[in-house]
Amino acid sequence: MDYDQYMMIDRKILVALSLWLLAVCSVPAIDNDECMVCHEDKETVRSESEGMRDELFVDNARFEQSVHHANEIQCVDCHSDIVELDLDSDVPHPVSLKRVTCEDCHSDEGEAYQHSVHRKAKGKGVTIHCHACHEYHYASHLDAATVSERKNGFCLKCHDPDKFHGWLPRKKTHFQHVECAVCHVHVDVPRYVDLRFYDNNEKKFLSGMELLAKLETDHDAFAELIDRDGDTIISMSEMAHLVKRIKTAGVSGTFHGEVLVDLVPDVHKIERGGASRDCNNCHHPESSNFDNVYITLNHADGSIDRHRLSREVLGSYYVNHFYVMGSTRVRVLDKIGGGLLFVGLLGVGFHCALRLFTMNLRRRLRKEEEAGRHE
């Protein structure tokens, strides 16, 4: 073994040792299971109270469905002032735990929230913490969430949209199919249309997984099934093929659409008076809100696959239940209508021209007729 080989092995040992030490040190001192010994018990109550009324019970089954669990976040990663816990001597632990600061990890979201009307409510004595909207322990992926799930889980906890929006035509339709944030967050936050399949027989919207089950396929095969040319965009003809494939599978239904916002940090920056009342944001044929059209399919863990569609699909009869006036109209219908009016005007113009052209003829014939009568 020469010197270089020796040094190489020596370095590898050092790196391996370092990684092991890092791994050992990064393992939390307290495992979630230890916390759940008490917190999974609904009977657990505070022995003392400093004004906090929140439940101590944590539904571990729901927590395990949460996005934080999926990312292997441990209880003490957030409740970081508990560093050691001897179940025999340290329980119950101090009641005055430090408030969890979500911004430690979600810094961009935290920064955006600083400028929101919800944060500024603090000036009026109302403190709205992250968990008021996101829940403590059960925050889940929202990418596949519908308009209904997003607004019910968030805005409608506090707001009653019926009390406002008197100026808005078709309030219910807007509330059903347009996420609140589409009008209420800054125009720079990207919007998109999500197509959801409604099963006429089961009388419900199918989740992505349910749709795949109906088509007897999986996420990978679905991508190949609909994006036949592999260009990552579902064209009109590929959409036609998908609709045909769904019919062949014996499923009766059609695609509905919802307008949603991308879940970028700036969705937290909802400003007072910042809501848009400009209908042209959507009701315009060149609205950027319809540049991105997706079919979103969820996985069991809440993550998603998005399949992008060509915008022109929105103006087709394959998406029969999503129609935005002025925006996703059927262009060919206007061409047919324009042709009809052109024929009408042409006919009138032709008749009018002949009428003028034959005016002298009619006068002459009338005079001849009158002369004939006198004779």
Add this chain to the structure above:
Amino acid sequence: MSEEKGLYLHTLSVRIWHWLQALAIILLLLSGIRIRFSERLSFLTMAQAVHLHNAVALIFILLSVFWLLSHLVSGAIAGYFSNPLTLIPNMVKQGRYYAWGYFRGEPNPHTVTPKRKFNPLQQVTYAALMFIILPAQVASGIALWTLEHFHEHSFILGGIRVIDTVHVFLSYVLVFFLIIHGYLITLGKTPTAHLKAMIHGYHEHDEAE
């Protein structure tokens, strides 16, 4: 007096109904065009145009109900129908008049009377308008208007886009009708004779009538 003015053809209620209905149709078309071509037109906001369209549509429906009931009660509805065996030959005769005879100063083959206000072509056109096109337009409009209450079941009618297609296409047919109607009313004894008749009620007979 009626001898001087001609035949009293259009009663006051018919004239009022006609002009209100015409105004309603024009407002519906204007607001509808504003809604559909929002990128090119801005004479109302989208919200104002939708509210106006809905409000005028309600008035239009009430006027249509009035027309139907009054025509049923008075029996005037019979003027929209005639013997199917003679209808087609008479339509051909009337068509020939507009396409050929009119230019040669031939007499109009149809003589207007209070019970036979419409010539065979008018009869078919107005019957199609009043009993097919406008009811279908009203039905599709009501479906679009109330869709939010049965959105998930709208597939029964083929979906929003199909309902909208019917509504928009019939709007184009109505504009087509207005173009033809607006021109044909100038073919009376004088270019404004038919228009005036719908204002004061008296029809001036063509010299041939």
